[in-house]
Amino acid sequence: xxxxxxxxxxxxxxxxxxxxxxxxxxxxxxxxxxxxxxxxxxxxxxxxxxxxxxxxxxxxxxxxxxxxxxxxxxxxxxxxxxxxxxxxxxxxxxxxxxxxxxxxxxxxxxxxxxxxxxxxxxxxxxxxxxxxxxxxxxxxxxxxxxxxxxxxxxxxxxxxxxxxxxxxxxxxxxxxxxxxxxxxxxxxxxxxxxxxxxxxxxxxxxxxxxxxxxxxxxxxxxxxxxxxxxxxxxxxxxxxxxxxxxxxxxxxxxxxxxxxxxxxxxxxxxxxxxxxxxxxxxxxxxxxxxxxxxxxxxxx
Numbered sequence: 507x508x509x510x511x512x513x514x515x516x517x518x519x520x521x522x523x524x525x526x527x528x529x530x531x532x533x534x535x536x537x538x539x540x541x542x543x544x545x546x547x548x549x550x551x552x553x554x555x556x557x558x559x560x561x562x563x564x565x566x567x568x569x570x571x572x573x574x575x576x577x578x579x580x581x582x583x584x585x586x587x588x589x590x591x592x593x594x595x596x597x598x599x600x601x602x603x604x605x606x607x608x609x610x611x612x613x614x615x616x617x618x619x620x621x622x623x624x625x626x627x628x629x630x631x632x633x634x635x636x637x638x639x640x641x642x643x644x645x646x647x648x649x650x651x652x653x654x655x656x657x658x659x660x661x662x663x664x665x666x667x668x669x670x671x672x673x674x675x676x677x678x679x680x681x682x683x684x685x686x687x688x689x690x691x692x693x694x695x696x697x698x699x700x701x702x703x704x705x706x707x708x709x710x711x712x713x714x715x716x717x718x719x720x721x722x723x724x725x726x727x728x729x730x731x732x733x734x735x736x737x738x739x740x741x742x743x744x745x746x747x748x749x750x751x752x753x754x755x756x757x758x759x760x761x762x763x764x765x766x767x768x769x770x771x772x773x774x775x776x777x778x779x780x781x782x783x784x785x786x787x788x789x790x791x792x793x794x795x796x797x798x799x800x801x802x803x804x805x806x
Contacts, residue, residue: 564717564718564720565714565717565718565783565784566784567718567784567785567786567787568778568783568784568785568786569736569738569785569786574736574737574738578593578594578737578744579593579594580592580593580594580599587603587613587616587617588601588602588603588618588624589601589602589603590602590627593693593744594744595693595744595746597628597629597693597694597695597696598627598628598693598694599690599691599692599693600688600689600690601624601627601686601688601689601690602687602688603617603618603685603686603687603688604617604678604685604686604687604688605687606647606649606650606687607647607649611650614653614678614680614685614687615680615682615685617685617686617687618685618686619683619684619685619686620684620686621636621658621660621675621689623686624686624689628694629696630662630694630696631696631698633664633665633697633698634662634663634664634669634694634695634696634697635662635663635664636660636661636662636663636673636694637660637661637662637663638658638659638660639659639660639661639672640658640659640672641656641657641658641659642656642657643655643656643657644656644657644676647678650678653678653679653680654678654679655676655677655678655679655687656676656677656679656684657674657675657676657677658674658675658677659672659673659674659675660672660673660674660675661673662694662695664697664700664702664733665700665702666702667702667731667732667733667750668730668732668733669694669695669697669732669733669734670692670732670733670734670735670753671691671692671693671694671695672691672692673689673690673691673692673694674689674690674691675688675689676688676689695733695735695746695748697733697748700733700748700750701750701780702733702750704731704750704752704779704780705779705780705781705782706752706777706778706779706780706781706782708729708731708752709723709725710782711729711752711754711777711779711782712724712725712727712729712754714775714777714782714783714784715727715754715756715773715775715777715784715787718775718784718787719756719757719773721757724757727754727755727756727757728754728755729752729753729754729755730752730753731750731751731752731753731779732750732751732753733748733749733750733751734748734749734751734753734776735747735748735749736748736749736785736786749778749779749780749785750778750779750780751776751777751778751779751785752776752777752779753774753775753776754774754775754776754777755772755773755774756772756773756774756775757772757773758772773787773788774787774788775787775788
């Protein structure tokens with residue numbers, strides 16, 4: 507079966523109309539972008555390729571959207587009055603202590619007062635620490651107007667290197683002090699025996715992205731070293747791969763004249779800080795009239 511693009515181009519070539527050829531190519535580009543967006547919006551498996559090797563010497567990302575697992579199985583249990591959700595590896599992803607509008611206020615009074623009260627659930631080994639990295643106010647809940655809401659954001663560090671992901675803990679202010687309603691975010695990773703000394707410099711990492719894009723390196727591209735876990739599904743099982751990486755915000759993705767469907771600002775790339783492998787490349791699409799941003803190929 508021929509690709510939509512091939513069929514369209516064959517059609518306009520047979521008509522001999524160059525303007526039709528350009529219009530068809532623009533239409534095909536927009537249809538393909540719409541299809542990619544629809545795949546993620548519906549939560550389906552992404553079936554795009556992260557990149558092609560048509561250029562011959564271009565680096566090929568280690569992980570493409572076909573390999574990364576978008577559909578883990580989660581389990582939920584109730585323990586010590588807390589509703590806890592875990593991923594397939596048994597790691598906590600969500601903790602709910604109080605449900606406004608469903609639970610009595612008395613349950614809120616007995617909820618955890620801080621992250622320290624639930625830290626044991628994350629089962630992190632030595633050299634892993636959790637740091638408070640943000641806080642702010644939330645709108646008051648209609649059923650509890652006298653109990654202000656606020657949140658605290660926590661980030662994991664391993665040997666002083668940031669681990670990708672943030673845990674957000676929501677609290678209510680009560681006469682007895684702050685009390686947790688829920689905590690959610692990416693699971694904390696129990697990092698062990700990972701060398702946090704890079705063999706690749708930031709400049710070399712940017713060069714890897716430049717080679718992929720086939721353009722000159724720009725040493726002003728933002729580049730940050732952190733630790734990230736890649737989850738892949740093989741043989742029906744989840745496999746975890748923890749790496750020291752550089753996260754790079756690359757140049758603007760070129761937008762051809764006449765392509766009105768969406769604009770795509772920046773390439774994002776991840777490069778292994780030990781081997782220099784290009785691990786992942788993604789872009790970000792934006793619909794100006796909706797204010798909606800959607801990352802097309804990158805795991806959220």
